[in-house]
Amino acid sequence: MATAERDFYVILGVERSASDAEIKRAYRKLAQKWHPDVNTDPAAQERFKEINEAYQVLSDPDRRSRYDTFGRAGVDGGPGGPGGAGFEGFGGFSDIFDAFFGGGAGAASARRGRPQPGADLRYDLRITFEEAVKGTEKEIEFTALQRCETCAGSGAAPGTEPTTCPQCNGRGEVRSVRQTMLGQMVNVSACPRCHGEGRIIETRCQVCQGEGRTERKRTLRVTIPAGIDEGHQIRLSNEGEIGPRGGPPGSLYVAVHIQAHKSLTREGTELFYMAPISIAQAALGTRIMVPTIEGSEEVEIKPGTQPDTEIRLRGKGVPHLRLTGQRGDLHVMVDLVVPTKLSKKAGDPPPGTGKEAGKPVGKGGFLKNLGSD
Ligand SMILES: [Zn+2]
Numbered sequence: 001m002a003t004a005e006r007d008f009y010v011i012l013g014v015e016r017s018a019s020d021a022e023i024k025r026a027y028r029k030l031a032q033k034w035h036p037d038v039n040t041d042p043a044a045q046e047r048f049k050e051i052n053e054a055y056q057v058l059s060d061p062d063r064r065s066r067y068d069t070f071g072r073a074g075v076d077g078g079p080g081g082p083g084g085a086g087f088e089g090f091g092g093f094s095d096i097f098d099a100f101f102g103g104g105a106g107a108a109s110a111r112r113g114r115p116q117p118g119a120d121l122r123y124d125l126r127i128t129f130e131e132a133v134k135g136t137e138k139e140i141e142f143t144a145l146q147r148c149e150t151c152a153g154s155g156a157a158p159g160t161e162p163t164t165c166p167q168c169n170g171r172g173e174v175r176s177v178r179q180t181m182l183g184q185m186v187n188v189s190a191c192p193r194c195h196g197e198g199r200i201i202e203t204r205c206q207v208c209q210g211e212g213r214t215e216r217k218r219t220l221r222v223t224i225p226a227g228i229d230e231g232h233q234i235r236l237s238n239e240g241e242i243g244p245r246g247g248p249p250g251s252l253y254v255a256v257h258i259q260a261h262k263s264l265t266r267e268g269t270e271l272f273y274m275a276p277i278s279i280a281q282a283a284l285g286t287r288i289m290v291p292t293i294e295g296s297e298e299v300e301i302k303p304g305t306q307p308d309t310e311i312r313l314r315g316k317g318v319p320h321l322r323l324t325g326q327r328g329d330l331h332v333m334v335d336l337v338v339p340t341k342l343s344k345k346a347g348d349p350p351p352g353t354g355k356e357a358g359k360p361v362g363k364g365g366f367l368k369n370l371g372s373d
C-alpha cells in the first residue's frame with residue numbers, strides 16, 4: 001500500500017485520464033482535508049506534503065506528460081533524486097524497457113507465440129582449382145536435425161495434437177502489472193508454461209521426445225558456379241537445421257575451399273604463370289608450353305625478350321562470377337633463370353651467345369653445359 005500511494009494519480013485519487021479541472025478539484029478537496037492546521041492526525045503533515053507534490057506535477061502539462069512516460073524519474077531529476085531510491089527494486093533494465101516500450105526488445109517479443117527457427121549450418125567443401133574455374137556440381141552428405149517423421153514435426157504423439165497454452169491463451173507471453181516507485185509498471189515476459197511457444201504438448205512423441213525433429217543424415221546436390229573463389233560461401237536457404245516443433249528451417253552455408261594449382265596462381269579472375277626461361281632462350285627466342293585450365297598451350301617467346309616481360313593469353317583466365325560471358329586473362333610472366341655457376345665450356349663465351357645456346361631449358365642442351373662440375 002505504501003508504494004501504491006506514491007503514484008501521483010493515486011495520491012490525488014483521480015484517473016490517469018483526468019482533466020486539469022478534475023485534478024484541481026481533487027487537490028482542493030484533499031488539501032482542505034489534510035492541511036496540518038485543520039487535521040490533527042500525526043500523518044497529516046506528511047500526507048499534505050505528498051498531495052502538494054502530486055499537484056505540482058499533475059497541474060503542469062509538461063511535467064505531467066513526463067511523469068506519464070517516465071514516472072517519478074521523469075520529474076524529479078531521475079533515479080536517486082528526491083524521494084527516489086534509484087532503480088533498485090526493479091528486475092533490472094530489461095524490466096524498465098518492457099514497461100516503457102511494451103515488452104521485450106522487438107525481435108524477442110516478435111518471436112513469442114511462434115515456433116523458433118532452426119539454426120544455420122555450415123559445410124566446408126574442398127574443390128580443385130579447375131573445378132573452381134569451370135564450375136561443378138557436388139554431392140554433399142551431412143547430419144542435421146530434420147522434421148520428425150513420426151509426429152510430422154509437431155512433437156505430439158501420433159493421434160494427439162498440441163493444445164493452446166491455457167496460461168497465455170496462445171500468445172506466448174504474460175503481462176504482469178506491478179506498482180513500483182515509478183508508478184504502474186507492465187512487465188511482459190515469455191510464458192513460463194509454454195516457454196513462449198503458445199502451445200503445449202500433453203503427450204510427447206516418443207521418437208523425438210517432443211522436439212519435433214530428429215538428427216539424420218542427408219545428402220544434397222550443390223551447384224558450384226564457375227569463378228567461385230576461396231572463402232566464398234553459397235547460401236542455401238531452408239536447407240539448414242529445422243526448428244523445434246514446426247519451426248522454420250535455417251540456412252545452409254557451403255564454404256568453398258580451393259586446392260592450390262601446381263603451377264598456376266590466381267587473383268580474382270586473373271591467372272598467373274611464372275615461365276622459367278634461360279637467358280639464351282630470352283635472347284634468341286623460343287617456344288614454351290604454358291599450362292592452362294583447358295590444357296597446355298604453346299606460347300612464343302620472341303627473340304630479345306626482357307626480364308619481367310608479361311605475355312597475356314586473353315580470355316584464358318577465370319570466368320567472372322556475376323558478369324556472364326566475361327573472363328579474365330592468363331598472364332605468362334617471363335622468369336629469367338640466371339645460372340649461378342657456369343662450367344668451363346659454357347663459361348668462356350658469355351651465356352646466351354655461345355653456339356649451344358637457344359635450346360629449351362630442361363630439354364638437355366643448355367642445362368647440360370651448366371654447373372656440371
Ligand atoms: Zn516426433
Ligand SMILES: [Zn+2]
Pocket residue numbers: 165166167168169170171172173191192193194195196197198199
Ligand atoms: Zn503459454
